[in-house]
Amino acid sequence: MTNSLTMDTPAERRRLDEMHQGLVGEPLDRPDGPLKVSGRATYAHEWNLEDTAYGVLVRATIAKGKAAIANRAEIEAMDGVLTVLTDNRFLRNPAQGTAGEAPVQSGLDVEYFGQPVALVVAETFEQARHAAQAVIFDGEAEADVPFDPEAVDPEEQEDETVDQGDLDAAMREAAHSIDAVYRTAGHAAAAMEPHCSIASWDGDELTLRGSYQMLKYNVAELADALGIDEDKVRILSPFVGGGFGSKLGISPEAVSAAIAAKALGRPVVVNMARQQVFDAILRRSETRQHVRLAADEDGRLTGIGHEALVSNAPGEEFAEPVTQSTHFLYAGESRKLGLSIARIHRTPAGSVRAPGEAVGMPVLECAMDELAEAAAIDPVELRKRNIPERHPEEDIPFSSRKYVEALDEGARRFGWDKRNRHPGGLVEGEWLIGHGMAGASRVNMLNAAEARVTLSADGHATVETDMTDIGTGTYAILSQVAGEMLGLPIDKVETKLGDSSFPKGPGSGGSWGASSSGSAVFLACEEIRKAICERLDCEESDLTLKDGTATAGNRSLPLADLLGGDDLVGEGKIEPGKTGEECAQATYGAYFCEVAVNRYTGETRVRRMTGVFGAGRILNRKTATSQCLGGITWGIGMALTEELVHDPRDGHIVNRDLAEYHVPVNLDVPQIDIVLLDERDDAASPIQAKGIGELGLCGAAGAVANAIYNATGIRVRNFPITLDKLIGELPGS
Amino acid sequence: MKPFDYRRAESPSDATDAGARIIAGGTNLLDLMKLEIERPDTLIDINRLDLKAIEETEEGGLRIGALVTNSDCAADPRIRRDYGVLARAILAGASGQLRNKATTGGNLCQRTRCGYFYDTAMPCNKRDPGSGCQAKDGFNRIHAVLGASEACIATYPGDMAVAMTALDATVEIESKGGETRIVPVADFHRLPGDTPERDNVLDPGDLITAVTLPPPPGGVHLYRKVRDRASYAFALVSVAAVVTIADGRFERVALAFGGLAHKPWRDPRVEELLTGEEPGPALFDEAAEMLLADAEGHGHNDFKIPLAWRTLRAVLTEASERGDTA
Ligand SMILES: Cc1cc2nc3c(=O)[nH]c(=O)nc-3n(C[C@H](O)[C@H](O)[C@H](O)COP(=O)(O)OP(=O)(O)OC[C@H]3O[C@@H](n4cnc5c(N)ncnc54)[C@H](O)[C@@H]3O)c2cc1C
Numbered sequence A: 001m002t003n004s005l006t007m008d009t010p011a012e013r014r015r016l017d018e019m020h021q022g023l024v025g026e027p028l029d030r031p032d033g034p035l036k037v038s039g040r041a042t043y044a045h046e047w048n049l050e051d052t053a054y055g056v057l058v059r060a061t062i063a064k065g066k067a068a069i070a071n072r073a074e075i076e077a078m079d080g081v082l083t084v085l086t087d088n089r090f091l092r093n094p095a096q097g098t099a100g101e102a103p104v105q106s107g108l109d110v111e112y113f114g115q116p117v118a119l120v121v122a123e124t125f126e127q128a129r130h131a132a133q134a135v136i137f138d139g140e141a142e143a144d145v146p147f148d149p150e151a152v153d154p155e156e157q158e159d160e161t162v163d164q165g166d167l168d169a170a171m172r173e174a175a176h177s178i179d180a181v182y183r184t185a186g187h188a189a190a191a192m193e194p195h196c197s198i199a200s201w202d203g204d205e206l207t208l209r210g211s212y213q214m215l216k217y218n219v220a221e222l223a224d225a226l227g228i229d230e231d232k233v234r235i236l237s238p239f240v241g242g243g244f245g246s247k248l249g250i251s252p253e254a255v256s257a258a259i260a261a262k263a264l265g266r267p268v269v270v271n272m273a274r275q276q277v278f279d280a281i282l283r284r285s286e287t288r289q290h291v292r293l294a295a296d297e298d299g300r301l302t303g304i305g306h307e308a309l310v311s312n313a314p315g316e317e318f319a320e321p322v323t324q325s326t327h328f329l330y331a332g333e334s335r336k337l338g339l340s341i342a343r344i345h346r347t348p349a350g351s352v353r354a355p356g357e358a359v360g361m362p363v364l365e366c367a368m369d370e371l372a373e374a375a376a377i378d379p380v381e382l383r384k385r386n387i388p389e390r391h392p393e394e395d396i397p398f399s400s401r402k403y404v405e406a407l408d409e410g411a412r413r414f415g416w417d418k419r420n421r422h423p424g425g426l427v428e429g430e431w432l433i434g435h436g437m438a439g440a441s442r443v444n445m446l447n448a449a450e451a452r453v454t455l456s457a458d459g460h461a462t463v464e465t466d467m468t469d470i471g472t473g474t475y476a477i478l479s480q481v482a483g484e485m486l487g488l489p490i491d492k493v494e495t496k497l498g499d500s501s502f503p504k505g506p507g508s509g510g511s512w513g514a515s516s517s518g519s520a521v522f523l524a525c526e527e528i529r530k531a532i533c534e535r536l537d538c539e540e541s542d543l544t545l546k547d548g549t550a551t552a553g554n555r556s557l558p559l560a561d562l563l564g565g566d567d568l569v570g571e572g573k574i575e576p577g578k579t580g581e582e583c584a585q586a587t588y589g590a591y592f593c594e595v596a597v598n599r600y601t602g603e604t605r606v607r608r609m610t611g612v613f614g615a616g617r618i619l620n621r622k623t624a625t626s627q628c629l630g631g632i633t634w635g636i637g638m639a640l641t642e643e644l645v646h647d648p649r650d651g652h653i654v655n656r657d658l659a660e661y662h663v664p665v666n667l668d669v670p671q672i673d674i675v676l677l678d679e680r681d682d683a684a685s686p687i688q689a690k691g692i693g694e695l696g697l698c699g700a701a702g703a704v705a706n707a708i709y710n711a712t713g714i715r716v717r718n719f720p721i722t723l724d725k726l727i728g729e730l731p732g733s
Numbered sequence B: 001m002k003p004f005d006y007r008r009a010e011s012p013s014d015a016t017d018a019g020a021r022i023i024a025g026g027t028n029l030l031d032l033m034k035l036e037i038e039r040p041d042t043l044i045d046i047n048r049l050d051l052k053a054i055e056e057t058e059e060g061g062l063r064i065g066a067l068v069t070n071s072d073c074a075a076d077p078r079i080r081r082d083y084g085v086l087a088r089a090i091l092a093g094a095s096g097q098l099r100n101k102a103t104t105g106g107n108l109c110q111r112t113r114c115g116y117f118y119d120t121a122m123p124c125n126k127r128d129p130g131s132g133c134q135a136k137d138g139f140n141r142i143h144a145v146l147g148a149s150e151a152c153i154a155t156y157p158g159d160m161a162v163a164m165t166a167l168d169a170t171v172e173i174e175s176k177g178g179e180t181r182i183v184p185v186a187d188f189h190r191l192p193g194d195t196p197e198r199d200n201v202l203d204p205g206d207l208i209t210a211v212t213l214p215p216p217p218g219g220v221h222l223y224r225k226v227r228d229r230a231s232y233a234f235a236l237v238s239v240a241a242v243v244t245i246a247d248g249r250f251e252r253v254a255l256a257f258g259g260l261a262h263k264p265w266r267d268p269r270v271e272e273l274l275t276g277e278e279p280g281p282a283l284f285d286e287a288a289e290m291l292l293a294d295a296e297g298h299g300h301n302d303f304k305i306p307l308a309w310r311t312l313r314a315v316l317t318e319a320s321e322r323g324d325t326a
């Protein structure tokens, strides 16, 4: 019994609104929360398998060339050492999200400083680490290796290019125009839990306990990397200590653990140290962005240019899609958008939370702020004037879009009318106070998802899917959807995740997890409701399920009685379809920010922030709000502190720990006011939900930067805005 | 981490006679050992020694035992009342958890945060004498602008010692054989010269037993730490100031700076320049100019020179706005 739906037409009914349990949307606690805070949630490293050996990866210390271990015999003779492995199947870097096949496997061929090239396995972790530190390489390093993305000839990404109308002419004829180059730094996902895998074999069957976001793809990637069949691989990932994109694809520790476990005939755990995560896990590319805005006297855009340069290693297809939301957010007849990629030998780049909009939106929104000032128009009004009727490049309609509402509601709650209107003019003691705003936009995606729901004879339900919960609330929301559809209190529903033997979910990525897997659970429950109707001999529309009781017409009976000892099993399957192409789907929002900049030292403190978001139906107001809080926190980090620093001579990451790579700490993040707008997007999914996991940062840094400008009169076009970029121009310099 | 022997000292002489690596809170040493930047053969654990008290001295000052934790020191009512600059400096450092473990002796001896020192694949004269300094032409945002050498441009990263320097505190050191010597905190850390592997004046076997503060200096106590985020980051520049103003003039000025050099930086000439003068922007600029006349950036850290200038101006402005305090 599989209820399949391809999203070819918008949903005609809002079934969840017709249900009676009242669970969906409620700010329920996460059922995994108590397990996590009391240490009972088993993370990847915490499975104590008998006879486990410990592996530690060894990195290359050249940027390009061939590595060779000079002292293998010496290492093998060290205390406790079981083996020193090098293997052509070792991964150069993690697979890109949704790759579904092995990434580059380069063995001892080195393409960046820090690439894992060997694995030392020993009886204890300490022995393995000490031996790994003693490995000496004597490979051949190549000279003249490119590290600087702005110093090489980039490759243009044809499919990202738009050249419509005549932007040069629009710029010439514009009443107001902006032509500026912005830069954003590279970022690390910096998930709290480092990457870890335990591999164990039973004959030719591999079980991998790892920390992964997308199991259906990860199984395929791991099987491909090892050259074995997918049905021989099982991955368990019930708890993931943060991912932010860094655990989308199978990564080097998993493949090396599997190879070592096979060779030694015992389980092998490979846990990456924090520094190794920085070295070898995909980073967010730095960007250079050339933005051009042409507007008429009233601030109506006649042209938009957004051309970005990003970087990646040779052979990686991923290119940070910087202009993703620029394609449709604002009107403008003439458009020139482009993306180029520089091939360099730094740690390869990949998806880090909100790839594209995370860095593209803040820049677009800073340029809009510049335009608002040039045209002397309220920045909120400027945006509202430029919201297009239809997709300006593809001429298709938009699905539900709450951009105007977010701008208006945010302005009202923040008190935008009382903002400082004179850049550099509002002083409180040592502090210059400023206000800024920015819009938020993130493309919405649905991904194929399956789920199984079992309504057991005793009247409780179990949801099963290989979907993951990376701290986001999947356990909570899937139980809420099932409980709503089946009329069960939340404590009668259990959700089981993170086992690749369960029906294939969409994985946690691209913000599609909740809407896609929620839809699969919804469809599975519809199947069960149908079976209940058969037993009650009623029409589906006459069925009411609430608190474990089925009611149809004037008959009412407990589910347990109705089931009479049987289990009802429903499977649901959702696939993206034509609604994804025939209308432009995205989520929207607005940020408002107040900062204080110290006029002596240039230190910036964010004093308050408001974020208003529209992301379709909200499945759980608490977990959705938390996603937005986290997103804005990321925005503050991007605006003020986060920056991967690469050595100019060999490209290695210099600030490779959390003491020197500065994510925001509590004191950097003020109280943040989050508003979730009431919305249903029928084109997005049968449950009218869209993605919300990434929206919170898609522009946030722009609001901070615009507030800094408003406070100081200094426009820094180079993120992060650290104090050294301000003090040269602050008063009294 | 290299395998090592572990012993527990029952008396100071156990610690000094061994000539081995001392471990106190372990918050710095263990990190460095895991990365094999430090590779001691033997660790001698001093945590059982009777060095955990803050006692009043005959001179009217305080003697802070080497094992007094940063948390306890900053919370001591006498420190808070009479040596506010020290309590503030300690609380500006690290995090609550770290300060609960970190000790007075260990804090003084914490090592630089230079990224090349921390990466054993990189040449570094401090970690591996004679191998070179990779920071000079590399990423040197956090590095020194004063007192650096050809061999090393690292900074001393701590906060506590900066305040102690401004307070004229002294370090009590017991050596092998039981001999004790007293070294001003201002002279405890060294400039790198051509032996950057030596951070301070301790010889193998030397045990810090206490830090002594002279009688309360009075005045306004300020510790201003400028860093890349609001908390939990090392200083880019910090200023410890103990300032007394009488009749509209600086009567006594003690200033120490963190983040600028391989040691807490104190420049008596600057204090002399200010003493007896009427506070004002021109005077502050003169002081900053004198302080930074020989400052030299290495690229990424050039900004520290104007930053130190401006931070000094901010601190002196704040001190003078507090008015007569004598
Ligand atoms: C993430 C992080 C952030 C931090 N941020 C800051 C900051 O902002 N500001 C700041 O000032 N500090 C900061 N610190 C450093 C912290 O203050 C030090 O780690 C701590 O003070 C060291 O004290 P400890 O007792 O743990 O020393 P240990 O690690 O035990 O020892 C450090 C060194 O001192 C030697 N030593 C210890 N006691 C004695 C003694 N009695 N006699 C002789 N030698 C001795 C040891 O041999 C060793 O070489 C930070 C540390 C971390 C990990």
Ligand code: SF4
Pocket (backbone or CB within 6 Å): B112, B114, B115, B116, B117, B123, B124, B125, B126, B127, B132, B133, B134, B135, B136, B151, B152, B153, B154, B196
């Ligand atoms: S500055 Fe000093 S610590 Fe840093 S690399 Fe150079 S020698 Fe080593």
